[in-house]
Amino acid sequence: MMRSEFDDIRAHITAEPPRPSELLELAHSLLDDLEQLRTREAILRSHYLALLTAARATVAADGAGHPVPLTFLQHELAEHGQLPDGEQAQRILSDAVAAQSMLAHLDEPAGPRRSRAARSPLCGGVSRSLRG
Template identity: 50%
Template sequence: MTRSEFDDIRAFLADKGTSAGDLLRVAMTLIDDLEHVHTREAIQRSRYLQLLTAARASAAAELAGEPDPLSFVRDELARRGELPQDDEEVRRILADARTAAALLAHMESGVDPVPPSPRGPRLRRCAGTRRTLRH
């Protein structure tokens, strides 16, 4: 959900003209959304754990002197259809990895890429209660 959608919901809830039935419909929609997000998070955690396990197994296989230590990672990526298919894709993946590493190093350096406003933080407020939720 975007920040604007949260603002819309807050405005809708704060509107004195909102009926109990409308509030119930919003609550049911939010519960459905929460359940969907919870399910997606569980799937993502499972996928992360599978990839982490494959990476750890590959690192252990390398330390043990196995002939093909990347087989665990390769098998996991192949199962998901995520193995690079051609030289162009290989170059793009390596460039993405280098960029991600550079961004992570910059973030960890503690330098704020966006300096704070001299007027202080910008507060986001809903424009008013006339905004309506989309059904």
């Protein structure tokens, strides 16, 4: 569920007195969404574990002097269609350099913040209604 959908649900619940049938329908919908999210999380965790295992095996193979240490990582990337071709390689390297630069600046203290009163409002707001 998107954040706006949660906002829509909250607005609907506070706007009118709840009817039991609507609340049951909402509860079923939320439980279905939670189940889908748990399944998606489990899949993502398994992909992460496979990638981490391949990365560790690659480093271990390099340390042990294996003649082709990237085999494990290349296999895992190819398995998911993520092995970059020559055209994508330069863009991926540029993205990696930019990401490293941004991560390096995360530890730096932030500059002074301007007060909210000095700026005009960023958003005037929009009223929402429950879809459906």
